[in-house]
Amino acid sequence: MDDFLQTYGFLIATMLQAGLLGLSLYFPLQAGQLSLASPGFYAVGGYAAAIMLTNPAFAGLRDTLGNGMFPLTWLAGAVLGGLLGVIVGVPALRLRGIYLALATIAFVEILRVVALNLTVTGGAVGIFGIPQAFGFQDRWQYIFLFLPLLLLTLLFARQLERSRVGRALRAIREDELAADAMGVPPTQYKVLAFVIGAVLAGLVGAMSAPFLNTWNAKQGTFDASITILAAVLIGGSRNIWGPVVGGALLAAVPEVLRFLADWRLVINGLVLVVASLYLPQGIVGALERLGRPRPPQRPTSAPVSAAEVKS
Amino acid sequence: MEFSQFVQNLLNGLAIGSVYAIFALGYTLVFSILGIINFAHGAVFTLGAYFTYTLVVGEFSNNGLLKGVALFPDGSPLSGNPLTFALATLLGAAGAGLIAVLIERLAFRPMRSRGADPLLALVSSLGVALVIVNLIQLLVGAEIYNFPSDAYGETPPALSFTLGGKIVIIRTVQVIIFAVSLVMLAVLGYVIGRTKIGKALRAVAENPTTASLLGISVDRFIVITFFLSGFVGGLAGTLVGTAFGVAGPYFGVTYGLKGLAVIVLGGLGSIPGAVLGGLVIGLAEAFVPAEYSAYKDAVAFALLFVILLVRPQGLLGRAAIQKV
Numbered sequence: 001m002d003d004f005l006q007t008y009g010f011l012i013a014t015m016l017q018a019g020l021l022g023l024s025l026y027f028p029l030q031a032g033q034l035s036l037a038s039p040g041f042y043a044v045g046g047y048a049a050a051i052m053l054t055n056p057a058f059a060g061l062r063d064t065l066g067n068g069m070f071p072l073t074w075l076a077g078a079v080l081g082g083l084l085g086v087i088v089g090v091p092a093l094r095l096r097g098i099y100l101a102l103a104t105i106a107f108v109e110i111l112r113v114v115a116l117n118l119t120v121t122g123g124a125v126g127i128f129g130i131p132q133a134f135g136f137q138d139r140w141q142y143i144f145l146f147l148p149l150l151l152l153t154l155l156f157a158r159q160l161e162r163s164r165v166g167r168a169l170r171a172i173r174e175d176e177l178a179a180d181a182m183g184v185p186p187t188q189y190k191v192l193a194f195v196i197g198a199v200l201a202g203l204v205g206a207m208s209a210p211f212l213n214t215w216n217a218k219q220g221t222f223d224a225s226i227t228i229l230a231a232v233l234i235g236g237s238r239n240i241w242g243p244v245v246g247g248a249l250l251a252a253v254p255e256v257l258r259f260l261a262d263w264r265l266v267i268n269g270l271v272l273v274v275a276s277l278y279l280p281q282g283i284v285g286a287l288e289r290l291g292r293p294r295p296p297q298r299p300t301s302a303p304v305s306a307a308e309v310k311s
Numbered sequence: 312m313e314f315s316q317f318v319q320n321l322l323n324g325l326a327i328g329s330v331y332a333i334f335a336l337g338y339t340l341v342f343s344i345l346g347i348i349n350f351a352h353g354a355v356f357t358l359g360a361y362f363t364y365t366l367v368v369g370e371f372s373n374n375g376l377l378k379g380v381a382l383f384p385d386g387s388p389l390s391g392n393p394l395t396f397a398l399a400t401l402l403g404a405a406g407a408g409l410i411a412v413l414i415e416r417l418a419f420r421p422m423r424s425r426g427a428d429p430l431l432a433l434v435s436s437l438g439v440a441l442v443i444v445n446l447i448q449l450l451v452g453a454e455i456y457n458f459p460s461d462a463y464g465e466t467p468p469a470l471s472f473t474l475g476g477k478i479v480i481i482r483t484v485q486v487i488i489f490a491v492s493l494v495m496l497a498v499l500g501y502v503i504g505r506t507k508i509g510k511a512l513r514a515v516a517e518n519p520t521t522a523s524l525l526g527i528s529v530d531r532f533i534v535i536t537f538f539l540s541g542f543v544g545g546l547a548g549t550l551v552g553t554a555f556g557v558a559g560p561y562f563g564v565t566y567g568l569k570g571l572a573v574i575v576l577g578g579l580g581s582i583p584g585a586v587l588g589g590l591v592i593g594l595a596e597a598f599v600p601a602e603y604s605a606y607k608d609a610v611a612f613a614l615l616f617v618i619l620l621v622r623p624q625g626l627l628g629r630a631a632i633q634k635v
Binding site for chain 1: 430431435448572605623
């Protein structure tokens with residue numbers, strides 16, 4: 001077991017972390033909102049933790065709290081993520097579809113440029129020498145942080161889905177206007193789902209800063225947004241297990257392909273192309289369909305899209 | 312700001328803005344026809360620059376791959392001739408156009424025939440971008456390549472004039488960029504606005520089903536769109552490459568993102584909008600005061616964010632009709 005963890009523990013921790021980030025994007029997606037802002041909140045949470053754990057300004061607090069400092073950084077990451085989520089979410093969620101996606105890309109890019117130029121974030125170099133959480137000796141020990149958080153998040157997501165709020169979110173995803181007409185206020189629920197995702201991303205960021213030991217502007221980039229989005233879509237965006245499976249899988253691909261050396265990023269790209277072409281429902285969606293009896297064949301008349309009927 | 316400084320910024324802004332404009336045209340053409348954003352457009356931009364470089368210099372220092380493929384190697388009677396360079400640029404852009412067609416064939420068409428979620432097209436095009444960028448890195452390395460200084464022949468490196476006692480300098484390459492962009496925009500505007508091909512393209516953009524009922528081969532026009540899109544993208548790549556050097560495989564990434572800001576600012580799917588958006592962002596960047604120049608890269612996205620909140624359809628876009 002020990003050998004196993006020494007060899008694969010870090011990979012498992014990375015996979016769990018990627019699953020968590022996938023879930024942070026899944027919450028707004030549950031309400032039909034494509035947000036690519038997760039890496040922004042993740043970066044802010046990580047910066048909060050990195051600054052609190054290394055900046056001389058917090059030295060006194062660190063001495064008093066000892067290991068209690070780490071939960072405090074998680075709280076800070078989550079709260080900052082949530083606050084930022086409200087600030088960005090309230091105006092941005094008036095937008096739909098690709099426009100919301102582009103607005104959140106803009107948000108992430110602005111944050112990145114700001115982080116690159118502030119002194120407190122360490123500029124282009126970033127912050128390094130972040131102490132290990134609770135004096136962990138090995139990186140795989142972060143499994144003890146990421147796994148419980150993942151389980152809690154899944155439990156929360158499951159409860160949310162079954163609650164009134166979850167049904168409201170699904171109603172908005174299926175048809176916002178109809179939901180509105182039925183008395184479900186779309187804006188409030190959309191912001192709520194967005195903020196839940198932001199809190200989660202901020203929290204994961206705060207846990208990841210010690211995990212990665214160093215934190216810089218590369219943590220929150222457009223590339224990161226895309227990696228997370230790809231994970232969710234490849235895993236499946238309609239089921240809570242989709243983001244987890246997708247995140248874990250995409251985090252594992254580069255490691256598994258290590259023997260391909262320089263070619264693995266090329267293969268990574270091909271995986272994205274092939275998966276989006278042949279697994280339109282994501283892996284979890286495809287598995288679900290396998291387990292279910294085939295739906296009755298539809299009549300083979302020419303397909304007419306709903307939009308055309310309506311217009 | 313002094314007047315001479317103002318004119319200087321204006322000229323710089325127009326030059327870079329016109330590159331943004333023609334680059335963004337490629338995005339907006341594809342969006343207007345297919346309603347998807349081709350995230351591989353930045354990679355096509357990079358390829359355009361690399362293709363031209365290959366034709367002109369034909370040798371990459373990294374591993375000697377592509378050695379001797381130059382059409383116009385150093386010392387040949389044609390090298391150092393502006394016309395030769397122009398020809399290489401056009402060929403490079405055409406190569407980028409063909410790659411864009413290939414991308415359509417491999418990454419978009421299979422999806423279109425199944426009516427898949429446009430989000431998946433986005434991921435698929437990102438996968439393509441990842442493949443292209445990393446293939447470049449594997450094949451020719453991550454170095455910066457500079458076009459030979461005599462690419463334009465005997466033209467002076469910079470033009471200058473005095474204005475109110477201060478000298479305003481504009482680099483020749485900036486003038487060329489501006490001129491080429493204007494010509495390109497005029498040609499494209501003519502093709503789309505006045506020719507039969509353009510008419511068919513607009514019909515496909517308006518409603519593919521009706522267009523196909525009218526006997527327009529939709530697939531063929533999608534191929535034409537992708538070729539045009541890749542052509543202008545690749546052309547922009549060479550233009551920027553001549554001004555700043557071809558800065559490695561990730562050369563196009565920033566342009567790819569800024570291009571998004573440009574087309575949304577101007578209005579998604581609007582061709583005049585892409586031009587206006589490009590010029591606005593180019594000028595806005597040129598007028599960022601020197602002490603804040605580190606924040607220059609955020610200007611485009613700040614503008615994008617603001618315009619989305621104030622006028623989501625962009626400066627020249629039509630408001631989306633709410634379907635009930």
